[in-house]
Amino acid sequence: MQASLDTLTQQLLEAAKRAGADRADAMAVQGTSLSIDVLKGALEHAERSEGIDIGLRVMVGDRQANVSASDISEATIAQMAERAVAMAKEAPEDPTIRQADPSRLARDWDFDALEIMDPSAEPDPAALEADALGAEAAALAVQGVSQVQSTSAGYGRTDIHMAFSNGFSGGYGRTTRAVSLAAISGKGPAMEREFNGESRIWQKDLPSSEEIGRIAGERAAARQGAKQPPTGRFPVIFDERVASSIVGHLLSAINGTSIVRGSSFLRDKLGQIVLPEQLSIVEDPHRPRATGSRPFDGEGLPTTKRAWVENGVLTGWVTDLSTAAKLGTTSTANAGRGTGSPPGPGVSNVTLTPGDISPKEMMRDIGTGLLITGLIGSTVNMNTGDYSRGASGFWVENGEIAYPVNECTVAGDLNDMLKRIIPANDAEDHKSRRVPSLLIEGLTLAGS
Known part of the structure; x- marks a missing residue:
C-alpha cells in the first residue's frame, strides 16, 4: 500500500x-x-x-x-x-x-x-x-x-x-x-x-x-491581410490577453530576489509613485476558484491579502524568509517552492484597479493608434526598465479597427509606461492576474 x-x-x-x-x-x-x-x-x-x-x-x-x-x-x-x-x-x-x-x-x-x-x-x-x-x-x-x-x-x-x-x-x-x-x-x-x-x-x-x-x-x-503599421509615437492599447504582462514586469521588479541583487528598475522607488494615483495592485491569495490561491506559503506562513501598490504608491517588496532577512524586513508570506529547489518569493493572485470604460470606448477615445493582441520576444531590461517587444494586433483609425497588424515593434520605458496606464473594464474574474486592457499613450512603434 x-x-x-x-x-x-x-x-x-x-x-x-x-x-x-x-x-x-x-x-x-x-x-x-x-x-x-x-x-x-x-x-x-x-x-x-x-x-x-x-x-x-x-x-x-x-x-x-x-x-x-x-x-x-x-x-x-x-x-x-x-x-x-x-x-x-x-x-x-x-x-x-x-x-x-x-x-x-x-x-x-x-x-x-x-x-x-x-x-x-x-x-x-x-x-x-x-x-x-x-x-x-x-x-x-x-x-x-x-x-x-x-x-x-x-x-x-x-x-x-x-x-x-x-x-x-x-x-x-x-x-x-x-x-x-x-x-x-x-x-x-x-x-x-x-x-x-x-x-x-x-x-x-x-x-x-x-x-x-x-x-x-x-x-x-480577422488577421487576414495583416501588414506593418506606420512608424512613430502613438497611443497603444494592450488587449486584456496581453495586458497582464505589463503588470508582470512590475511584480518582477518588486520581487525581493531582484531587490537583493540590485537588478530592478524599481529598487529605489519604495514609498514613491509608480502608478497613476487612482490605481492599486492588490494580492489576494484567498480568492475562490483562482489558480494562485493557497492557504499558506511554501514556508508554512499564513497567506494574507495585501496591496503592493496602493493609490499609486509602491508599498513593499515581495519576500520569503531568506530575502526578507537580507533586506532587514519580515517575510510577506510569499514563499513558493518545488521539490527540487529551496523557497523563493513570488506573488499569487493579483488585481489591478479596473477602469470605467470598455476597450471599444477606449479605441474611440484614442482615434488613431495600435491595439496589441499578441506579443513575441522580449528585450525588456529589468535593470533600467527599457521596454521593447515584437507585437501584432490591429491598427485603429477614427476610433475603429482599420486593418490587422504584424511585424512591428513597440518600445518605451517601463518607469514612464507604468505611470501612464489607463485601465479598461474588461478584466476576467477567473484569471489569477485580473488585469484589464491597458492604454498607454506615446509609445514608439517601428513598422513600415
Missing part, C-alpha cells in the same frame, strides 16, 4: 535527522494528468501520467542543500537524506537561511473556502476527445480559416503536502480542466495564426468547446 503524502514527508524529516541535519523541510507532490490531442477530425495523441515527486531541504548550521526524487522507497529516502547532508556541509554559508518561528506558522486554515479542488470525477478520455473535436470543428467552420493545428483537451489534479522540522505540517490539492487550439487563416506566405485556450479549476465553469474553437477561428480570420 502506497504511503500518504503526509507520511512520506514525515519519513523524509526523520531520515534527515538521522543523517545529521540540524533542520529540514520535506515536500511531497502527487500529480495526475490526462491529455487528448486531435487533428483533422481524428485522435492524434492520448496521454495519461501519474506520479509522486518528493523533495528534501536540509540545513546544517548556515548551510543548506536540496535534493529530490520520484522514487519513494525507504532506501531512496535514506540515501536522499545522506546525500543532502553531505552536500550541505560543502555548501557556502548563508546566515539568512532559516525556517519560520513556530509562533508564526499557519493554523486552522479553511481550505474548502478557496474552492481550488473540484470534487467531481476525473473526466473520461472520450469526453476530452469530444471537447477537442468540438473545438476543432467550430474553428474550421469559421469562414477564412484554412486549417487548425493540433487541438488539446486536458485535465489535471495535483496534491501537495509539506512538513518542516519546526512543527509545520499541511497540504492541499488543486484541479484544472482546459481546452486549447490554434487556428490558421489564409495560405502560403499570407497565413496568419491565432490561438485561444481556456482553463478552469472547476470543470463546470469551462466555456463550451464550441465557443473556444469559434473564438480561435474568428481571431485567425
Whole structure:
C-alpha cells in the first residue's frame, strides 16, 4: 500500500535527522494528468501520467542543500537524506537561511473556502476527445480559416503536502480542466495564426468547446491581410490577453530576489509613485476558484491579502524568509517552492484597479493608434526598465479597427509606461492576474 503524502514527508524529516541535519523541510507532490490531442477530425495523441515527486531541504548550521526524487522507497529516502547532508556541509554559508518561528506558522486554515479542488470525477478520455473535436470543428467552420493545428483537451489534479522540522505540517490539492487550439487563416506566405485556450479549476465553469474553437477561428480570420503599421509615437492599447504582462514586469521588479541583487528598475522607488494615483495592485491569495490561491506559503506562513501598490504608491517588496532577512524586513508570506529547489518569493493572485470604460470606448477615445493582441520576444531590461517587444494586433483609425497588424515593434520605458496606464473594464474574474486592457499613450512603434 502506497504511503500518504503526509507520511512520506514525515519519513523524509526523520531520515534527515538521522543523517545529521540540524533542520529540514520535506515536500511531497502527487500529480495526475490526462491529455487528448486531435487533428483533422481524428485522435492524434492520448496521454495519461501519474506520479509522486518528493523533495528534501536540509540545513546544517548556515548551510543548506536540496535534493529530490520520484522514487519513494525507504532506501531512496535514506540515501536522499545522506546525500543532502553531505552536500550541505560543502555548501557556502548563508546566515539568512532559516525556517519560520513556530509562533508564526499557519493554523486552522479553511481550505474548502478557496474552492481550488473540484470534487467531481476525473473526466473520461472520450469526453476530452469530444471537447477537442468540438473545438476543432467550430474553428474550421469559421469562414477564412484554412486549417487548425493540433487541438488539446486536458485535465489535471495535483496534491501537495509539506512538513518542516519546526512543527509545520499541511497540504492541499488543486484541479484544472482546459481546452486549447490554434487556428490558421489564409495560405502560403499570407497565413496568419491565432490561438485561444481556456482553463478552469472547476470543470463546470469551462466555456463550451464550441465557443473556444469559434473564438480561435474568428481571431485567425480577422488577421487576414495583416501588414506593418506606420512608424512613430502613438497611443497603444494592450488587449486584456496581453495586458497582464505589463503588470508582470512590475511584480518582477518588486520581487525581493531582484531587490537583493540590485537588478530592478524599481529598487529605489519604495514609498514613491509608480502608478497613476487612482490605481492599486492588490494580492489576494484567498480568492475562490483562482489558480494562485493557497492557504499558506511554501514556508508554512499564513497567506494574507495585501496591496503592493496602493493609490499609486509602491508599498513593499515581495519576500520569503531568506530575502526578507537580507533586506532587514519580515517575510510577506510569499514563499513558493518545488521539490527540487529551496523557497523563493513570488506573488499569487493579483488585481489591478479596473477602469470605467470598455476597450471599444477606449479605441474611440484614442482615434488613431495600435491595439496589441499578441506579443513575441522580449528585450525588456529589468535593470533600467527599457521596454521593447515584437507585437501584432490591429491598427485603429477614427476610433475603429482599420486593418490587422504584424511585424512591428513597440518600445518605451517601463518607469514612464507604468505611470501612464489607463485601465479598461474588461478584466476576467477567473484569471489569477485580473488585469484589464491597458492604454498607454506615446509609445514608439517601428513598422513600415
